[in-house]
Amino acid sequence: MNKKRVSTFFFLLALLGISFVLANLAGGSELKISKALYYLFHPRASGIERDIIWQIRLPRVVLGLLVGAGLASCGVVFQGLLRNPLAEPYTLGVSGGAALGLTIGVVLAASGFYLPLFSIAGALISIFTVYVIASKRQFSNPALILGGVILSFLFSSFVFLIFSISRSEDVHGILLWLIGDLSSTETQLIKIIPFFILPGIASLLIFSRDLNILTLGEEKAMHLGVNSKQIKKILFVIASLITGACVAVSGIIGFVGLLIPHFMRRFIGVDHRFLLPASCIAGASFLVLCDALARIIIQPLELPVGVITGVFGGIFFLGFLLKSKRWEIF
Amino acid sequence: MNALEVNKLSCGYGAKEVIKGVNFCVKEGDFLGIIGPNGAGKTTLFRAITGALKPWKGNVLYKGNDISGIEPRRLAREVAVMPQILEVPFAFSVEEFVLMGRFPHVGRFGTLKEKDYKILEKSLQLTDTASLRNQKLPELSGGERQRVILAQGFAQEPRLLLLDEPTAHLDIAHRVRILDIVRSLNKEFGLTVIVILHDLNLASEYCKRLLLISEGRIHKSGPPEEILTYKDIEKVYRTIVVVEKNPISGKPYILPVSEEERRRKRD
Numbered sequence: 348m349n350k351k352r353v354s355t356f357f358f359l360l361a362l363l364g365i366s367f368v369l370a371n372l373a374g375g376s377e378l379k380i381s382k383a384l385y386y387l388f389h390p391r392a393s394g395i396e397r398d399i400i401w402q403i404r405l406p407r408v409v410l411g412l413l414v415g416a417g418l419a420s421c422g423v424v425f426q427g428l429l430r431n432p433l434a435e436p437y438t439l440g441v442s443g444g445a446a447l448g449l450t451i452g453v454v455l456a457a458s459g460f461y462l463p464l465f466s467i468a469g470a471l472i473s474i475f476t477v478y479v480i481a482s483k484r485q486f487s488n489p490a491l492i493l494g495g496v497i498l499s500f501l502f503s504s505f506v507f508l509i510f511s512i513s514r515s516e517d518v519h520g521i522l523l524w525l526i527g528d529l530s531s532t533e534t535q536l537i538k539i540i541p542f543f544i545l546p547g548i549a550s551l552l553i554f555s556r557d558l559n560i561l562t563l564g565e566e567k568a569m570h571l572g573v574n575s576k577q578i579k580k581i582l583f584v585i586a587s588l589i590t591g592a593c594v595a596v597s598g599i600i601g602f603v604g605l606l607i608p609h610f611m612r613r614f615i616g617v618d619h620r621f622l623l624p625a626s627c628i629a630g631a632s633f634l635v636l637c638d639a640l641a642r643i644i645i646q647p648l649e650l651p652v653g654v655i656t657g658v659f660g661g662i663f664f665l666g667f668l669l670k671s672k673r674w675e676i677f
Numbered sequence: 678m679n680a681l682e683v684n685k686l687s688c689g690y691g692a693k694e695v696i697k698g699v700n701f702c703v704k705e706g707d708f709l710g711i712i713g714p715n716g717a718g719k720t721t722l723f724r725a726i727t728g729a730l731k732p733w734k735g736n737v738l739y740k741g742n743d744i745s746g747i748e749p750r751r752l753a754r755e756v757a758v759m760p761q762i763l764e765v766p767f768a769f770s771v772e773e774f775v776l777m778g779r780f781p782h783v784g785r786f787g788t789l790k791e792k793d794y795k796i797l798e799k800s801l802q803l804t805d806t807a808s809l810r811n812q813k814l815p816e817l818s819g820g821e822r823q824r825v826i827l828a829q830g831f832a833q834e835p836r837l838l839l840l841d842e843p844t845a846h847l848d849i850a851h852r853v854r855i856l857d858i859v860r861s862l863n864k865e866f867g868l869t870v871i872v873i874l875h876d877l878n879l880a881s882e883y884c885k886r887l888l889l890i891s892e893g894r895i896h897k898s899g900p901p902e903e904i905l906t907y908k909d910i911e912k913v914y915r916t917i918v919v920v921e922k923n924p925i926s927g928k929p930y931i932l933p934v935s936e937e938e939r940r941r942k943r944d
Contacts, residue, residue, distance in 0.1 A: 427767075553785065553786075556785055557785060559769075559777060560777050560780055562765070562767050563765060563777075566724075566729050567760060569728070570729075570753060570758035571778065571780050571833070572753030572754070572780050572781035574748075616770070617767040617773075
């Protein structure tokens with residue numbers, strides 16, 4: 348690993364630490380920053396202010412770290428497998444599929460451990476569908492992105508359909524949550540979600556060398572000794588599992604998987620052995636910072652974090668479209 | 678010993694049979710050129726040999742074993758493949774790209790050792806790409822790119838090298854340069870080479886043996902002097918040519934004859 352990479356990793360880790368502390372200090376309640384800092388580093392203290400930090404803010408920040416890392420790593424993997432830098436859980440409609448799966452799960456009154464299984468199933472079905480559509484058009488940008496957008500429309504229509512015909516109280520909460528929100532109060536869900544996301548990311552890291560080679564295409568990868576079809580399937584399943592788990596706790600948070608890998612490629616290069624961990628760290632920092640911003644920007648109200656990432660991502664996406672040459676898009 | 682054996686091979690796409698019962702053997706250390714007109718099935722045959730396309734009938738044996746039954750990583754330690762088109766969507770550096778050729782030896786969990794870096798250096802040196810090592814793949818010219826892909830193939834330390842039109846879209850100097858490298862791999866390292874070539878004169882100059890393919894079948898095979906006769910070329914390519922001898926190498930070379938000249942001759 349060269350010097351530039353080492354220093355980039357140091358920078359990213361420092362950024363992660365700073366984001367973690369900052370995100371814990373930001374919030375709607377009347378809690379002085381100095382006090383918040385004190386309680387953050389003194390977990391054994393008592394009182395309501397300690398509880399605000401340790402029971403409300405900290406779990407939310409940790410959730411943000413997990414989801415940010417998860418979405419960014421899925422972006423890297425989808426881009427590598429589909430050989431397209433615009434692929435990510437949101438643009439491919441995988442998040443939408445997971446959301447539909449989850450909505451169905453809620454209507455069927457599934458809970459706890461079973462709920463993420465519904466969103467993971469939704470994610471798997473949609474990545475399979477997008478893959479089949481795009482493979483007929485050589486995975487070109489329009490095929491992938493249009494396919495993803497159309498699927499997203501379709502899925503959200505189904506979600507609204509279910510929303511309209513269902514009288515269940517639970518379903519109504521879904522509407523806001525669809526925009527992407529980290530303020531989930533389902534503590535039971537928050538406790539089990541790391542067991543999906545962390546092993547998922549770890550197993551993606553194992554395949555980073557295969558992923559490098561798979562970007563050369565299925566056939567060339569096979570000639571270099573990668574069992575392309577098998578490894579592709581494994582990676583799609585793991586990435587869907589992570590996306591599904593992320594959507595189950597935080598709804599559809601768009602563009603993290605698009606923005607983060609794009610910038611990380613510039614700083615750390617395209618080798619997935621470095622790109623994947625760097626994107627995880629950067630994605631985690633980015634999402635908790637966005638969430639902190641969402642909490643303080645229109646005080647005393649809170650925005651869903653999906654609005655913030657949507658604005659950043661949308662602007663970037665537009666810029667990309669305007670800047671790129673015709674052949675890059677089509 | 679035969680490095681490669683193709684037995685009664687038939688294959689194609691969808692319902693269309695492209696290769697119709699092809700038999701041939703390639704001895705170790707051979708330099709075989711596959712030639713034939715557009716649509717004759719050269720690339721289809723090539724993909725079947727590499728194992729990318731499953732045979733409908735017959736089989737392809739590498740050192741006596743059916744190629745479709747050999748695990749990809751084991752095969753990649755023996756056979757390197759350079760496809761006609763290789764799109765690299767991400768900006769890998771030349772060094773990173775060539776080191777991918779070490780994957781079959783190193784695997785998923787192994788670390789690159791001194792030996793691997795030695796082979797990297799040798800690959801870069803042989804293909805004259807050492808000065809490009811930190812450049813990104815999209816920045817390279819066509820000729821540089823092909824040399825880098827060749828370097829990756831050499832880094833696999835293969836015994837058999839399969840190349841599908843490695844000189845397409847290159848100017849004459851770069852064509853010669855690429856094939857000179859391939860010839861040195863064949864001569865100095867004893868690699869068996871199978872190469873599809875469009876340019877008949879290059880095929881004549883570099884290949885020890887030629888396989889002339891026509892409509893999915895082998896029209897004729899043998900040394901260039903026996904294959905590149907005006908009769909065979911005119912029959913398979915359906916165009917008039919004149920075959921002369923290259924005054925330097927003594928190999929046959931082919932001159933095209935235009936419609937206008939043909940008419941003038943007739944009158």
